[in-house]
Amino acid sequence: MLKTILCSGSGGQGTLTMGNVLANAAMQEGFFVSYLPCYGAAMRGGTAHCTTSISSEEIASPVVSFPDVLIALNKPSVTAFLPRMRPGSTLIYNEDLISDVPAKENVRIYPIAANQLARDAANERSANMVMLAAMVKVTSLLSLEALQRSAQDLMGSKKSLFAMTLNALQAGYADIV
């Protein structure tokens, strides 16, 4: 088993955090993982993306040509990465910020009202965690508890942030039925 997840959004949306929480969760669940952030002049408002590879075997390339899953937090992410989506792959996008996603053959597409869900459950800034939880539910990649444990590991020392993260993860997971 090898699953590759590309998270993409604008700087400040928590794109890299999403990948980090995911990679850490998968590692704690006993998978091989590799987390590749784009880096450099990334800052609030710029674009940011990261690739997380999760596998039952040692991971060869951290660089991925065709991701199995794309989590898109903003419109430029869809424009940039939809061409890389192959049949059988999955796109999960934030429908509060993205409209007019073109259909693509054999790509499963899930719109998530991430900003709204995050606002209701915690704080709009937790939209990334809503998306992440929705993704693991859609793909059956990991359990909600695995994400929550990972979040505790990475943010447990910041109590209010952690509480919001837990609520946002819950909301995203529950949104997929």
Place this chain on the structure above:
Amino acid sequence: MNKILMSGNHTAAEAAIRAGCRAYFGYPITPQNELGEYMAEHMRKIGGAFIQSESELAAINMVVGAAAAGVRAMTSSSSPGISLKQEGLSFLSGFELPAVIVNIMRGGPGMGNIAPAQGDYFQATRGGGHGDYRTPVIAPGSIQEIADMTFLAFDIADRYRTPVMLLADGMMGQIKEPVIFPDFIDPQTLPKKEWALTGRGGKESRYLASLILDSNKMEQHNWNLFKKYEAITANETRYESYHTEDADVIVVAYGTTARIAKGAINQLREEEGLSVGLIRPITLWPFPSEILYTLAKDVKKFIALEMSTGQMVEDVRLALDGRAQTLFYGRPGGIIPEPDEFAHVIRDAVKS
């Protein structure tokens, strides 16, 4: 200890501390800043020395001082900063002082960019500084290897009294992977460095000089260094062999490109049934020439894959010594090649 998810830059720093390094000197440069920042946070707390120096020149010369006093010392930088350290590397070699230098490579020449590249292979393996010396160069291929190879780098440095370079690129510096660190080494338990200068302390005075005006003595010094380099070549050459048993074509790649090549090789073997393998040099100097030469008995095609316009490929050619064909594909300037791209190149090589 437990597995933790850590970036390459943080891993090199943590591993150095655990390996008994108690002196770090460095100057900020992307994409390796997290290494120095980690040292700033942790080194002084355990009684080590940390200085953000005024330049890379100053940093490597602070390393000279700390190493001369017998302490495991390290500096790190990225390509343009490593150019500035070359004088220090030459002096460390001349003095026969152990030290570890980390180069998290970026695009070049000149200021270049901050994206990952492998354009410093020549500089790292051919000396870079002046004079007749060699630097052992270790190129880790994963975050776990960065941890293990940092320990190895300090060990080789001490054992042979030589500077050792850990060569990775911006991608290896930034990716996070699970790592299990070796246990802490108490510097007090390391083999005692009888040669270290710590004041006379009632004994005869000693000095470290790389100026040897008498040419006969200088020649002898050069031959002594050469003997040491021969021993390093005999004892410390390392590589990984991946699916070479049945390979018709063998890829040669190190660090990041080796990882990407593995992805391509897996794809070609699983989806297309092509018999391709990989030799991943772990030490770039000494280069694993022998295994390439041996494999060339049966394998007639080798492809060097690099994030440069072709540097390591020269060592591949030298190693094969005309026994097999050497092909090359590279992406310089900070472009990270993709597995699919490499698969394309390897497929073409198999079928041509």
Place this chain on the structure above:
Amino acid sequence: MKLLNPWPKYHKQNVVSHYCPGCGHGVVHRIIAELLDEMELGEKAFCVNPAGCAVLAYDYLDIDMIESSHGRGAAVATGIKTVRPDLFVFTYQGDGDLSAIGTAETIHSANRGESITVIFINNAVYGMTGGQMAPTTLAWQKTTTTPEGRKPKADGYTLHITDMIAPLPGVAYAERVAVTSPAFIRKAKKAIRTAFQTQVDQLGYSIVEILSTCPTNWKLSPSESCEWIHTTLEKEFPLKVLTDKREEKRKSC
């Protein structure tokens, strides 16, 4: 019979000096060797010597030494002192080494207030390479690279590096002296003793700039060279204490 001026313990014996007749280096070496003995610092002393004529200082000083690459003495000394604060660490540098190629290391080690002592030999010329212009070369002074004399507009002005760093808070003690006569040598020894003691007392960075003779490259006799220091060089580089912050450092400790 008692020898009034015995050979200093930390100066090697039976060595033939490579320094030119009338050169100031030998005098300064002797002062250092005497002080290391008198102040009981020799057994834990670690000297960093430069590229330049004094690269061979380990032929004379009988203490642990390391040669530094050109200009990097202060960085090497910083590396030693940070990992072994118990050692007595000093650099011995010339004007080209310290105030041209090593300017950054000089300024920043001073600014960090490194607990090291710098012995700075200023003879206004590059000695070992054959008499080229140094940063400290005077305006209109002839050297092999200023054959018509140093023209400030083209060759730059005389650099006063010790005056530049003296105001820095990290610099506890800075003095300029000369080694041209027994009286001046005694004053120089007193200055170096003070600078050494500054390090022993852990008060910060200390530096002694020594106006020293280079008869060969000045193309003067040794006695003319000593005269020239006082008639000419000293006018540009007055002999005095440039900063003494030892008392305030002691209070803030």
